[in-house]
Amino acid sequence: MFDIKSFYEAVSVKDAIQALVKDTDAEIISGGTDVLIRVREGKDAGRSLVSIHNLEELKGVKLLEDGNLWIGAGTSFSHITNDPLIKEYIPMLGDAVDMVGGPQIRNTGTIGGNICNGATSADSASTMWTLEADVVLEGPEGERTVPVCEFYTGPGRTVRDRCEVCKGFVIRRESFEGWTGHYIKYGKRKAMEIATLGCAVRVKLSPDKKRIEDVRLGYGVAGPTPLRCLKAEEGLRGHDINDSDAILAFGKDALTQVNPRTSWRASKEFRLQLIEELSKRALKEAIKKAGGEIDA
Template sequence: MFDITNYYEAPDLAALFKLLAQEPTARIIAGGTDVLVKARAQVPSFVKVSLIGISRIAAMKGITIDAGGTISIGALSTFAELEHDPLILQNMPLLRQAVSLVGGPQTRRMGTIGGNICNAGPAADSAPALFTYNAVCELHSATTVREVPITEFYQGVGQVKLQPGEVLVKFKIAQVDYQDYRGYYIKFAQREALDIANLSCAALVKVDPANHIQSLRLCFGAAAATPIRMPAAEAYALGKMVSNATLKEIGNRCLVDTKTIADWRASKEYRDHLVTVLPARALALALKEAE
């Protein structure tokens, strides 16, 4: 049963900020694939709640590229839109692959990437890909616009770096962060579809013509309270020749930075094992697909 006291629809950002000032405890709703679930489950902070719909706000929609090659992804972009967008297909196939694994077709058509990130779930499928692409979050309020790296945007489970009256409008990825990279995303779960990851791994790598690693970015989801990058493994890989031994050692080095958790889906020991195995598997698949 839903216990919603009021519903408002914001046609643009100016109207949204006005409504947020009038209803500071209201919840923003776009696709509703998370908000309505929590409202129906009577989660305390979603009981007797007012909702502000934002699905009509043009400034939060669209996927574009500017003259400098920076790709902007509107926070209202659905997973289905990202999965089939030509710019994403051509330049960020790792992100396309990750969002294609979110829920089922209905969820992907309704759910938005902005909602997925602002929900701040440790196992969110879009997050590890955005972490490896060094995405920047553009945040707007009635009077300010500021940019926060996605690695700093996450504060903890269900917590993001949004000030009162502030909203995530878009993600920005610079050309240097996607050009010439090869990537692969592994979602390790009990089922092949409609499941939450026990552990996920996004791998993004750039190699030179002699098959040496020029740059490596790794991010795990569901390993810690937030998605987490692997600086020790990334630093180790620089200049190394791609080989089975190198890929295996990259996985081992990931244990330096992971802070794996135990929950009802997997034990800490099992996740630690996956941490050492999944990077090599993801990198091998990324390099194979690029051949």
């Protein structure tokens, strides 16, 4: 049995917000794959839960009139992986969330919960950073949009107020048109594993597929929050895809912008080794997916 004070099934986002305002001890629950674990462990025991799990307005992926992509916060990982729009425009995100837990978790867990949980190890987080996604929140004061790079405030903490509902994510067309990417998750085992390190790289190649016009590098578990390595990105732009010195510097520059810690999963030193190596591996795979013939 879970130690839950009360459980309320919201009929709309506004209804959920009202329920949160009314009960100062209440918190949001969607798929429950994170919240119920905290309740079972006693961290959130005795609290009220407001469920948004069955709100259709929070589910699905759609292409907006302006060409941007909308991903509902209540969309499950399995749906994202198999969605035709995700497969066409940002398959990297589908690949990343397909590494979350096992099939049961992926069928129930949602991308909104994965991001709002605030964990640096979230498999969707580093990819969403390289996509420069915007987080759409609605609360008692109305709706607001927060860039994902400004969403995290610390380990397990975000700017989302307790009475706010994450409605979804907007990915601008300029962040996916002409881009390809690759995500690498390193763990001690192949399945049902929390990332020891996650590395996401996105590239935009020149028309002849020989030069890197733009690049983005993101990490999970390389610091207290997900992060981008802007210095490494700047150093690689404009270089030939087979410039081995530039690719080597790409990994070295990443080391100057991370702050991993030692945990029972891995030492800081091992994570630093992964940070440098995985950046190069993910970059090469992203270039190959973009049609570049790389031999560096």
